[in-house]
Structures are given as C-alpha cells and as structure tokens.
Amino acid sequence: xxxxxxxxxxxxxxxxxxxxxxxxxxxxxxxxxxxxxxxxxxxxxxxxxxxxxxxxxxxxxxxxxxxxxxxxxxxxxxxxxxxxxxxxxxxx
Amino acid sequence: xxxxxxxxxxxxxxxxxxxxxxxxxxxxxxxxxxxxxxxxxxxxxxxxxxxxxxxxxxxxxxxxxxxxxxxxxxxxxxxxxxxxxxxxxxxxxxxxxxxxxxxxxxxxxxxxxxxxxxxxxxxxxxxxxxxxxxxxxxxxxxxxxxxxxxxxxxxxxxxxxxxxxxxxxxxxxxxxxxxxxxxxxxxxxxxxxxxxxxxxxxxxxxxxxxxxxxxxxxxxxxxxxxxxxxxxxx
Ligand SMILES: [Zn+2]
Numbered sequence: 394x395x396x397x398x399x400x401x402x403x404x405x406x407x408x409x410x411x412x413x414x415x416x417x418x419x420x421x422x423x424x425x426x427x428x429x430x431x432x433x434x435x436x437x438x439x440x441x442x443x444x445x446x447x448x449x450x451x452x453x454x455x456x457x458x459x460x461x462x463x464x465x466x467x468x469x470x471x472x473x474x475x476x477x478x479x480x481x482x483x484x485x
Numbered sequence: 486x487x488x489x490x491x492x493x494x495x496x497x498x499x500x501x502x503x504x505x506x507x508x509x510x511x512x513x514x515x516x517x518x519x520x521x522x523x524x525x526x527x528x529x530x531x532x533x534x535x536x537x538x539x540x541x542x543x544x545x546x547x548x549x550x551x552x553x554x555x556x557x558x559x560x561x562x563x564x565x566x567x568x569x570x571x572x573x574x575x576x577x578x579x580x581x582x583x584x585x586x587x588x589x590x591x592x593x594x595x596x597x598x599x600x601x602x603x604x605x606x607x608x609x610x611x612x613x614x615x616x617x618x619x620x621x622x623x624x625x626x627x628x629x630x631x632x633x634x635x636x637x638x639x640x641x642x643x644x645x646x647x648x649x650x651x652x653x654x655x656x657x658x659x660x661x662x663x664x665x666x667x668x669x670x671x672x673x674x675x676x677x678x679x680x681x682x683x684x685x686x687x688x689x690x691x692x693x694x695x696x697x698x699x700x701x702x703x704x705x706x707x708x709x710x711x712x713x714x715x716x717x718x719x
Contacts, residue, residue: 410624412615419694423675425686443626449636450708454701456639458654458669461647463530470547474525474554475518481558482516 409437539586572677661696
C-alpha cells in the first residue's frame, strides 16, 4: 500500500487516462505527486472534459465533510461530565 | 479553475484561532468549568464517534470518552502545545479506545478495528465506468460525468446531504473511518493523523483515497440528480 495508482496498467508518458487520473486524485490534493506525474495530471485536467468535474466533485465532498456538524451534546451527558469535572479538579 | 483553487492542503481545520485555544488551556488549568464545558461542547460527540472505531458499543465508547476527559483535566498542566489541543485530545482518546478494543478482543473473535479485514477491500470505481483496454479511448470514461451542475458547492452539499454523508462515514470499515474522521471531518493534518493512528504517510493516503472514493460513489445519485433525490439516499 504505497501508491494509489495501482490498477496495474502501464502508464504512457505524458498521457494519463481518466482511470489513472481517478486513482491519483488524492495524491494530487495531498501534494504527494512527483513533479512529472503532477504535470501529467494537470495536462489531463486541461485536455479532458470530464475529469475536472470529477476533481471538483471530490473537493466538494471533502469540503462538505469538513462542514459537518456532530449532533449536540445531550444536557444529561453534559451534566454528568460537569459534575465529574468538579470532583477531578479538586483532585478527586 | 486554477490549480491553486483546487488545493485542499490549506483548508481551515476545525481548530479555533490560537488565542482562543490558549485561553481555553489557561482556563482549564485554572479549573474553570466554563472552559471545560466549551471543550465538551466542541469535542465530546466527536470523541464518542471516533471511539466506536475500536470499541464494541456505544456505552463503551461513552466510557472511553469520559476517561479521556479525566486524562485531559489531569494532563493539561503538562500539555506543551506541540500539537493543537484538538489533536492532543484525539490522540488520548485513540490510545484509550485501542487499548480497550484490544481487551475486548480477548473475549470475542475480532476487534472492531481488525474485523474489517474481510471487507477491507473497499472497492473503488467500477472498471466498467472506463473504456476497456485495447479499444479506442481505453481508460477514458465510458459515459460523460454530468455537467457543471453536478458540482455542488461544499456548503450546499453539507446542508443537503450532511446527514447522509455522516452515516456513510459511519458505515466505513474502521481504518477508513478513523482516517476520514480525523482528516476530512475534523481537519487534522496528515502528520497528526499518522501519529494518532500509528500509520505511515503513504498508508494514510491510500486509506484516505479509498474512503473518499467510496464516499463519492455513494453520493453519485445526488451528484447526478441533485437535492431532490437526497431522500432516496436514505
Ligand atoms: Zn479524464
């Protein structure tokens, strides 16, 4: 498990397929591509009508995950923890 | 779209500004209940959700979260701020939950984290989405991804499908869930996440990639047809 480009296909220089593009999206967003692969990724982004949509969807999903709100703490649990806190801070 | 705009590396994390955080740390050190309550409101439900990655059930997760708060209160004086407070708290939780998960696993066949092994092979994009090798346009999409309209803004997506997304994350096998919660939901850095979970940077990226790809696959009906199908997503 060291590379996300693992579908076993030979990669033609400078000519990424959509399938390979999809495998590289996270490494691209993580800035983990070597310079050459990054350039090929970005070339594909310019040439392909569909993969920019894929990338934007992925960014939107990742961004949305960062905006999720967990459910609020229930008052019951909060009260229990606050009363424990009063004990803890007094060295209890 | 410029390349820079598409970078997520600099996206803001959930952590508040440093001055607010240092105020909370100082307050907690002085034993102020309000500081503790603020931290509870911010992190408690997140801690319980993360603990479920390793422990058997909701009540065990709740206990682990409570043990974590005790450790936070006791340890805050020694906290050196080398990592953000949130990351430190999640690290304590992960250690306690892992230990408890290991204990639990002695009394049952699998731990919550490792029982995923049999479904660990999170399937990525189906190969039939791409033109097969040997044909013209091999490796390209078999049919176009939907148009511009199928790129919702993150705010819209969170608003309209947030509950669905969270349920989908809960469905992920443990290791995928832990990485996705820490990285994408809580905004920890890759380094912080690797340290907390004890995994390599490369492994972290592979896990993150598979989790994100899976999440996108489950969201495809929404991406194709928009909010009107979000109820059908469940
Ligand atoms: Zn493409």
